[in-house]
Amino acid sequence: MTDIIFKDNGPILVTGEFILKDTENGEFDVAGRTTIGLCRCGASENKPFCDGAHKRCDFESAVKARQLAPPAK
Ligand code: FES
Known part of the structure; x- marks a missing residue:
């Protein structure tokens, strides 16, 4: 099971079993992590991963x- 959670004013958390791939089908080595944060604010210096920059750029987005x-069709 994989959960994808949109954090208020922050990243997309992916938790459970997942494989992250680039557009050439290359797989990210996530070193055994079972939860990872993906940047959705655009300010991370480690894209596609969240590095906490959303706090510094005052990113605001809360989705329900x-x-x-x-x-x-
Ligand atoms: S969501 Fe955290 S750095 Fe972009």
């Missing part, structure tokens, strides 16, 4: 779970 419209 909701139902999406069906995908376009």
Whole structure:
């Protein structure tokens, strides 16, 4: 099971079993981590990972779970 959690004013946490890949199918070596924070503020100097920069740039985004419209056909 993998959970993807949008932290208020912060990163996307991925927890559980996951594989992170780049666009060439290369896998990140996450050194056994079972939780990782992905930057969504754009300010990290270690993208795609969160380095705490969201606090310094006053990133604001709080999302609530909701139902999406069906995908376009
Ligand atoms: S979300 Fe943490 S550095 Fe961007």
